[in-house]
Amino acid sequence: MNSSVHRYFFWKMVEHYAITKQYRVLSLQSTQAWFEDDEAKPRRVIRLVLSEVDWANRLKRDITHAKQQFDAIYKQLGVWEMRGDNIYVMSYPPVDSWEGAMEPFQVRKKGTVTNIALHTDASTYNQVANDRLSSDGIPPFIALSDEVQMEQEIESIRTKVQQVSAGRQKQDKNTLFFGKPRMIYALLIAIVGMFLLLELNGGSTNIQVLIDYGAKYNPLMIEGEWWRLFTSMFLHIGMLHLFFNGMALYFLGTAVEQLFGSIRFLVIYFLAGIFGSIVSFAFNDSVSAGASGALFGCFGALLYFGLKQPNLFYRTLGRNIFFLLLFNLVLGFIVPGIDNGAHIGGLIGGFLTAVLVRMPKEKKKTKGIWALLSLIGLAIASVGFLFFGQQQGSSSGDLAVIEANRLFENNQIEEARPIIEGGLEENAEQPELLFLQAYLDIQDGHLVEAQDRLETATSVRPQFFEAWHNLALIYAETKAYDQALEAINKAIEQAEDQNIPDLETYYDVRVQIEEQQ
Structure with missing residues (x-):
């Protein structure tokens, strides 16, 4: 031919x-x-x-x-x-x-x-x-x-x-690079800025500092501080948490902002983050913080992109997205301390929000209304789960200490009782809870029970100078002056080792015990 x-x-x-x-x-x-x-x-x-x-x-x-x-x-x-x-x-x-x-x-x-x-x-x-x-x-x-x-x-x-x-x-x-990544940098700057602020004011791993600066904390949210659903997205617990979330936010957030544009990206990011916080609020009573819910919202938005344009999705992002999503979900179930409720809530919230805002140049369809109704319905169901299907106390000892101390500071002594009792059921040798329960026992006139609790607290934590001080007062009240003098000396010794100022009260107690011997 x-x-x-x-x-x-x-x-x-x-x-x-x-x-x-x-x-x-x-x-x-x-x-x-x-x-x-x-x-x-x-x-x-x-x-x-x-x-x-x-x-x-x-x-x-x-x-x-x-x-x-x-x-x-x-x-x-x-x-x-x-x-x-x-x-x-x-x-x-x-x-x-x-x-x-x-x-x-x-x-x-x-x-x-x-x-x-x-x-x-x-x-x-x-x-x-x-x-x-x-x-x-x-x-x-x-x-x-x-x-x-x-x-x-x-x-x-x-x-x-x-x-x-x-x-x-x-x-x-044009589909893959519809928008330019701008807002992602503003979010990263805000997250790093808040991390530095936490470090300068007590540390990002300090639970009380996290609560003070807006972490998700159920008892305060129940009292009306719902703004924590938003502020908790900007806080991170430790450098590793910040690093991994920051890297994930940069890559995932950049992809979503390029696909959806800056305005849609912000809507997806914040609604997914808030929805993740709501689910975390309903299913997890621990103090939590981080952009994980919003990050999983980015996963959800990318899955919506895959649903609308599967060929382009699989050709470009698909395999990596599925691997990262599956890896992080499995990790959340295996590693203790990871708030998987926020992850799953953010994933669902991000997908539904993407359905609601749609991709650029996508024709309007009634499914956006259903996505909005689904978001509202799931949010109500999550909050309802907390109020009607779950106890409203903090089960962990550390959280019980924080909540009880807060109630003590507000002179809400009776409200603190069930918190302390619940915490001691979880950990019967938690020193701070024993100390607080001993204070209540003293108020109730139960000195023997108070003495037992303080002795346990000081044996678990010998540096607990406040417990030694109160134990000295009980010994003096029961005329066990030798034990009282030993206890107040240990209280003063531990307080001085920790550079605690204004110990005049402790010195006065020692003088009074020495006079009574």
């Missing part, structure tokens, strides 16, 4: 797949083209080769090379199953036995590639195309009599295909 006719047939097939079928052009060269039918299930990939193969060995080498290329594309697409066609357009078949080389081959577990040879003349081309590629609807090949005209049409086809491919790439680029 004339080489011009040979090339003409090749480019007519390129035109058919790229223009008529509108397959995605993965690669376009003068003698080779790759196409993807991203609507087909399983996903279909076509390799079209303009080739002159004299010997079967050369054909086998090319098929081996093609297998490697199909394998790489299969991996890149991230699909479960793939079907491929490796099509050779040849003016003549190899001179020796070559049919055995054309057997289908397997790519990974779920990829099957068929080898097809179009050769000899137009009638054979058409017959093979009808037999092997009938579903593609390839029109009959008719060669033009004028070689110049065929070359001109080839150039025309090449130009049109390149324009179509460039247009699709531009469309994908």
Whole structure:
């Protein structure tokens, strides 16, 4: 066959797949083209080769090379199953036995590639195309009599295909980079700024400091401090927490802001963060802080992008997003102390908020209303779970200490009783709770019980100078002056070691005990 006719047939097939079928052009060269039918299930990939193969060995080498290329594309697409066609357009078949080389081959577990040879003349081309590629609807090949005209049409086809491919790439680029990452930097600056503020005022790992600066703390939120749903997103507990959340925010937040634009990104980020805090409030009574809920909201927004444009999603972000999401969810269930309620709540909130705000240039649909109603309904259900299905006390000893001290400072002594009792049920040797319960026992006139609690507290924490002081007063009250003097001396010794100022009261107690001996 004339080489011009040979090339003409090749480019007519390129035109058919790229223009008529509108397959995605993965690669376009003068003698080779790759196409993807991203609507087909399983996903279909076509390799079209303009080739002159004299010997079967050369054909086998090319098929081996093609297998490697199909394998790489299969991996890149991230699909479960793939079907491929490796099509050779040849003016003549190899001179020796070559049919055995054309057997289908397997790519990974779920990829099957068929080898097809179009050769000899137009009638054979058409017959093979009808037999092997009938579903593609390839029109009959008719060669033009004028070689110049065929070359001109080839150039025309090449130009049109390149324009179509460039247009699709531009469309994908406009989708992926709709917005510029601006707000992400403002959020990072705010988070780092709050971390430094915590460190300068007692430390970011100090529970009381976290509470003072707006961490999620259920008892205060129940009393009306709902603003903690928002402020807790800007606080982080320790340098590692800040580092990992900051890195995740930079990469995930940048992707979401580029996809959705700055305004939509902020709406997704904050609503997801607040919703994550609500779920954490309902299912976790610990003090918590961090941008994790908002970060998982970014995961949710990216999943919505995957739902709307699955082909572009899997080609660009899909595999990495699924791996990171699954890894972090599993980590949340395995590692103690991770607030998985905030993670899952943020993920759901981010997805529903993305449905609500939609992607840029997406047509308005009523599903946005349903997303809003779902957000409201889930938020109400989460809060309702706390008030009607869960005890409202702090179960951990440390939180019970914080809450009891707060109530003591507000002179809400009776309100502190159940908090202290609940904390001691969790940890019967928590020194601060024993100290506070001993104070209540003294108020109730139960000196024996108070003495036992203070003795336990000082044995667990010998540096607890306030407990030694109160224990000395009880010993003096029961006329055990030797024990009282020993206890007040230990109180003064521990207080001086800790550089506690204003110990005149302690010195006065020692003088009084010495006078009573």
